[in-house]
Amino acid sequence: MKLVLPRGIALRFYLLALFEAQCRLAVDEPWTNGRPLAGVGSWSDFVAIDGAYHSGAETYMPDTKQERTGTDLRVRQIKSALNTLENLGPDRALAMVPRARNGGRRLYGEFSLMNETGRGGHQTPDTYTVPAPHWSVRTITVPADFFLMGWVQVLNPSEVATWLTLRALSQWARDQHAKTGVYLYGKARTEDFGLRRDAWEDGCSTLRGFGLLRHARDSPLDASPSKGLFGTIDIVDYFAQEGRERYEPYRWQVIDQRLQEDAMKICVKELTLRKQALDRAAGQRAQGKKPSTT
Numbered sequence: 001m002k003l004v005l006p007r008g009i010a011l012r013f014y015l016l017a018l019f020e021a022q023c024r025l026a027v028d029e030p031w032t033n034g035r036p037l038a039g040v041g042s043w044s045d046f047v048a049i050d051g052a053y054h055s056g057a058e059t060y061m062p063d064t065k066q067e068r069t070g071t072d073l074r075v076r077q078i079k080s081a082l083n084t085l086e087n088l089g090p091d092r093a094l095a096m097v098p099r100a101r102n103g104g105r106r107l108y109g110e111f112s113l114m115n116e117t118g119r120g121g122h123q124t125p126d127t128y129t130v131p132a133p134h135w136s137v138r139t140i141t142v143p144a145d146f147f148l149m150g151w152v153q154v155l156n157p158s159e160v161a162t163w164l165t166l167r168a169l170s171q172w173a174r175d176q177h178a179k180t181g182v183y184l185y186g187k188a189r190t191e192d193f194g195l196r197r198d199a200w201e202d203g204c205s206t207l208r209g210f211g212l213l214r215h216a217r218d219s220p221l222d223a224s225p226s227k228g229l230f231g232t233i234d235i236v237d238y239f240a241q242e243g244r245e246r247y248e249p250y251r252w253q254v255i256d257q258r259l260q261e262d263a264m265k266i267c268v269k270e271l272t273l274r275k276q277a278l279d280r281a282a283g284q285r286a287q288g289k290k291p292s293t294t
Contacts, residue, residue, distance in 0.1 A: 002088055004157045004199060009047055009077050010084035011157045014094055016046050017113050019147045022130050031113045031128040037075050044074040048153040079108050092118035096125060140168045143259050150263035155206075158195070162203030163212060163254075165193045170254045181216020181251030204252065209270045211258035216251035 003011040021031055036042045049070075085095035096112045096119065099105065113128040120126040131139070142164075146152055155163065169182040176182060189195050195203075207213040258266065 002194070003084070004161045004194065005084070006157075008080055008084060008157075009049065010081040011160055012152055013043075013047060013078060013081040014085055014113075015142075015152055015160070016147065017095075018116075018128070019142075019144075019152075020046065021113065021128060025130045027130050027132045029130050033109075033111060033113070037078060037109050038071050043078055044071055047074050047077065048150075049074055049077050082108055082111050085114075088118065090119065091121045094118060135171075140164070140171050142167070143256055145256075145259040149259060149261065151212075151259060154263045154267045158199035159203045159206050161193070161195060162200055163207055165189075165195065166204075166207075166213065166252055166254050177253060178221060179218065181253045183249040183251045185249060204250065209274070210266055212255060213252050214255055216253050221253060221255060 003014070005011075020035075025031070038044045082095050082097050086093050086097055088094060094114045094116075096114065098107045098110050098112075100107060112125070114120075115126040115128050117126070152160070165184065166182065169184065170177040173182055184193070184200070186197065189197070189200055204213060208215075
């Protein structure tokens with residue numbers, strides 16, 4: 001997956017554009033862009049980006065006149081995202097940005113959104129059209145809360161890609177997902193989904209910490225998760241990994257309940273817990289003790 005990049009918002013912006021289109025347009029209605037890049041109700045209002053942070057003052061740096069306002073930064077990120085989406089290739093481009101008549105300036109505000117499979121190889125591009133609700137092995141559903149509660153903003157590209165991959169597997173094998181969970185071997189992970197091992201394992205770990213995944217077990221997927229050793233992790237989920245045989249992939253189950261909660265609050269809580277655990281481990285190492293597992 002060429003959109004799993006360590007920096008930038010290309011994947012996030014494309015997903016947000018799809019969500020915006022499905023909220024605004026009717027089924028079978030082709031893409032039209034009625035939003036400016038900046039201003040009230042613009043595309044820049046749709047994306048959250050990291051603000052400039054001053055570690056010495058322990059505060060976010062204020063806006064400046066040198067194009068460092070929040071709006072300026074978001075517009076620059078959107079333009080960069082559109083460049084990335086367009087440069088995926090002549091057939092696979094997910095967005096197209098026209099140029100002025102003289103062939104110079106790029107008209108980012110007039111970009112077009114392409115179908116999920118790309119622009120296509122024909123002269124007329126495959127502009128995005130809102131699909132009718134239906135099930136097929138080529139489609140997946142994504143809860144609106146993924147966008148409305150801010151999860152699309154706080155997860156990094158590899159985490160989003162990992163979550164979408166597991167969500168696809170869970171919907172393509174519904175019975176297996178509910179009973180024994182779904183898994184992915186290395187070859188299929190890299191060749192079919194374009195996810196490297198480190199991105200996949202880090203993504204699964206983070207999603208599990210946020211309560212969006214759990215190790216597979218025989219219990220209702222829609223049950224309210226109980227609080228375990230680390231606050232957001234079910235205690236049964238914590239010990240489930242102990243029974244995994246060597247070289248057997250983890251089996252996962254996707255949980256949607258946590259999507260209904262504020263993503264920023266969950267993220268801050270989990271990161272705080274992780275930092276506290278690291279600080280305790282560092283303190284124990286300094287005292288010559290073995291790190292505690294509780």
